[in-house]
Amino acid sequence: MPHSTDAATKKIYTVSPTTKPVNTTMLKYKSYTSYTKHYYLLRSYLEKLEKEGGGTLVLKKGTYTISNVLYIPSNVTIKMKDGVKIVKGTETGTKIFSASKSIFQLVRPSKATKSGAYGKYNGEKNISFIGEGTVTIDMKYVKDGIAIIMGHNQNIKVENIQFKNMYSGHFIELDASDNVVIQDNTFIGSKASDNINKEAINLDTPDKTTEGWHQNWSKYDKTPNRNITIEYNLFEKLDRAVGTHKYSGGKYHDQVVLRNNYIAETRSDAIRVMNWSNTIIEDNIIENVADGEAGKRGILASGAINPTIQNNDFYNVGRIMQFIAWKNSGPGSQYAITYNELSEENKQAFLTNTATDISESIIRINNTYNEFVADTEKIELESQ
Secondary structure: OOOOOOHHHHOOEOOOOOOOOOOOOHHHHOOOOOHHHHHHHHHHHHHHHHHOOOOOEOOOEEEEOOOOOOEOOEEEEEOOOOOOEEEEOOOOOOOOHHHOOOEEEEHHHHHHOOOOOEOOOOOOEEEEEOOOOEEEEEOOOOOOOOOOEEEEEEEEEEEEOOEEEEEEEEEEEEEOOOEEEOOOOOEEEEEOOOOOOEEEEEEEEOHHOOOOOOOEEEOOOOOOEEEEEEEEOOOOOOOOEEOOOOOOOOOEEEEEEEEEEEEEEEEOOOOEEEEOOOOOOOEEEEEEEEHOOOOOOOEEEEEEEEEEEEEOOOEEOOEEEEEEEOOOOOOOOOOEEOEEEOOOHHOOOOOOOOEEOOOEEEEEEEEEOOOOOOOOEEEEEEEE
């Protein structure tokens, strides 16, 4: 019988690390090995869920070693039970293909190899990753590895997952997506990247010229993110917690909210705002940024339009906040300098932040590109 796409009747499939692929043909593949068996297991169910219009895939306790990319279609919830460990596999045991850099990509399996399949916010929607109890995603320090790549998506949730062991990639790459909630997760531990600028959560635009996005199923149409909520997460021992490090000219990530997060022991500026409009950064604790090094900031912003940054607590931070004009270097350098636009109301909100054990008690606003002395506005924050 045809399966209804009504949410109440969508099927629930439960698997464990010993479950075989629902598509038994996969068992006969020459590329089905002890290294790829969990990849084929989950892939088989995700392909089934695409055909059925969505549903829930429940992972029972155990370790799932994922060698290659798993593509997630619309209307799918991946629910991970207490004790689930997802580990980035680095071997395939076959010469047919090598292991991938990423684990999950939010694109339906049938379109994953189609060039330019998605643009704007017209990709997959209504996808959730939900952890119950203690659930980990371990990137095993795979260089340039990424746990979750989302792009051109809508209505995405990532909740209660412990991400760990990153190296020069991101835990979450977030491009061209609308209405994303990332809450109650932990992002802990990375090896330093070459430029000390790799964020646990990276907000970017799919833009070939900036070379930050490499998914060919995208139209590379430079769509920014909007309505992104990142709250009640722990970030620790990383280059950066959340940020952007390249911009597409005239494109702004809108309504990015960072609230009630705890950020500790970053090697560089904890939050890097770049071309964000109407952002709200409030009620976060930011401490031990680069061991209190004088030049490093709790929040570094460029191209911030109407930011509300209030009621954050800074501890052992060199500089609390700094706003600078910026220009991409290298890839993306054709774009014009991006400037901050701060209202008096924005500046008044800055005064609600508190700072303890800091090198300087001022918020610096540098309005001229590459000028950090003459044209500097200083807002004095009361040191605790």
